[in-house]
Amino acid sequence: MDEREIVARCLGGAAGSERALVQAYGPLVLAVALNVLANREDAEDVFQETFIQVFRNLGRYDPDRSFKTWLLTIVYRRSLDMIRKRRRFAEFSERARFEPEVLARNPGPDPADPQPLPSRFLKGLSPKERTALCLWANEGFTARDISAVLGCSASTARVTLFNARRKIKSLLENDHGLLQSR
Amino acid sequence: MASCKVVNILYRALPLQPVRDLLIRTHMEKCECCQAQLASRRDAEALLVKPGDAGAAEALWEMIERRAVQAVRVPEKKAAWLSWEWAAGAAAFLLVAAASFWLLRGVETGAVRADLTRPPERFEIDYINVGGAPAQAFVYQPRGSEMVFVWAGKNL
Numbered sequence: 060m061d062e063r064e065i066v067a068r069c070l071g072g073a074a075g076s077e078r079a080l081v082q083a084y085g086p087l088v089l090a091v092a093l094n095v096l097a098n099r100e101d102a103e104d105v106f107q108e109t110f111i112q113v114f115r116n117l118g119r120y121d122p123d124r125s126f127k128t129w130l131l132t133i134v135y136r137r138s139l140d141m142i143r144k145r146r147r148f149a150e151f152s153e154r155a156r157f158e159p160e161v162l163a164r165n166p167g168p169d170p171a172d173p174q175p176l177p178s179r180f181l182k183g184l185s186p187k188e189r190t191a192l193c194l195w196a197n198e199g200f201t202a203r204d205i206s207a208v209l210g211c212s213a214s215t216a217r218v219t220l221f222n223a224r225r226k227i228k229s230l231l232e233n234d235h236g237l238l239q240s241r
Numbered sequence: 242m243a244s245c246k247v248v249n250i251l252y253r254a255l256p257l258q259p260v261r262d263l264l265i266r267t268h269m270e271k272c273e274c275c276q277a278q279l280a281s282r283r284d285a286e287a288l289l290v291k292p293g294d295a296g297a298a299e300a301l302w303e304m305i306e307r308r309a310v311q312a313v314r315v316p317e318k319k320a321a322w323l324s325w326e327w328a329a330g331a332a333a334f335l336l337v338a339a340a341s342f343w344l345l346r347g348v349e350t351g352a353v354r355a356d357l358t359r360p361p362e363r364f365e366i367d368y369i370n371v372g373g374a375p376a377q378a379f380v381y382q383p384r385g386s387e388m389v390f391v392w393a394g395k396n397l
């Protein structure tokens with residue numbers, strides 16, 4: 060089934076169409092969220108919220124536009140919301156000085172269950188740069204396609220991608236230099 | 242090589258998107274020396290999670306199945322405040338409120354002003370709505386402080 064057919068079936072309320080949509084685009088949505096957020100739990104929340112929003116608003120989707128771009132726009136915005144939410148909560152918990160045992164209720168990832176996460180180098184990039192890099196490298200998006208997802212002009216997207224590539228190269232070279240000097 | 246240095250200096254010195262875009266399009270995209278300073282697609286791919294590694298499609302559907310079915314049954318209503326009638330009403334109300342404030346501000350008495358500036362005796366909160374639905378709310382006040390933190394989280 061191609062993009063248009065899957066969306067048309069969903070709009071027509073065909074049985075199993077939601078499942079087909081999630082199966083077709085779920086891995087892409089989760090991968091983008093993981094690359095932007097670098098946190099499995101948050102990425103899964105964004106994944107769920109994105110598809111719920113898609114199912115509720117599918118009637119507003121313009122079929123003349125690319126469904127993938129529309130979907131990725133929602134993922135990007137939801138990821139930014141998640142980053143803001145986490146930042147607010149971090150500021151709040153720091154000021155409130157929670158007791159250590161309260162913080163300990165949220166355990167870290169289970170080392171026996173390794174889940175793929177993006178490289179630590181991506182932490183040197185802003186969420187916008189991470190998104191641009193991910194769309195360019197994984198999906199082959201051009202600056203114009205990226206601009207549609209980020210909600211900016213093509214020139215801003217081009218500069219964002221350029222800066223991301225330059226920072227990554229510099230980080231990789233520094234790391235390589237450190238490894239060689241050891 | 243010399244032009245690369247000039248372009249790089251200009252790029253760093255002028256943090257304006259149109260200027261940077263022009264430099265990228267006219268020089269950096271075509272220059273091998275400048276391209277060597279950028280991570281290649283292969284470099285970037287090696288650092289990123291690819292859709293194939295994110296998770297099995299079937300498992301992802303199971304993660305969302307129950308909520309997805311509910312979402313399809315209950316489509317999101319169009320936000321009423323988005324309509325132009327509401328926007329016009331709100332603008333008119335603000336206009337009247339601003340005019341009233343401007344006209345009546347000289348009538349205030351000293352007693353009323355003192356009452357308005359008196360600090361609240363205690364903090365009260367009835368309920369918190371997030372996105373139109375009741376939310377989980379936590380209120381925290383550090384000992385010996387007059388600050389009150391309110392943290393609200395959406396009920397999922």
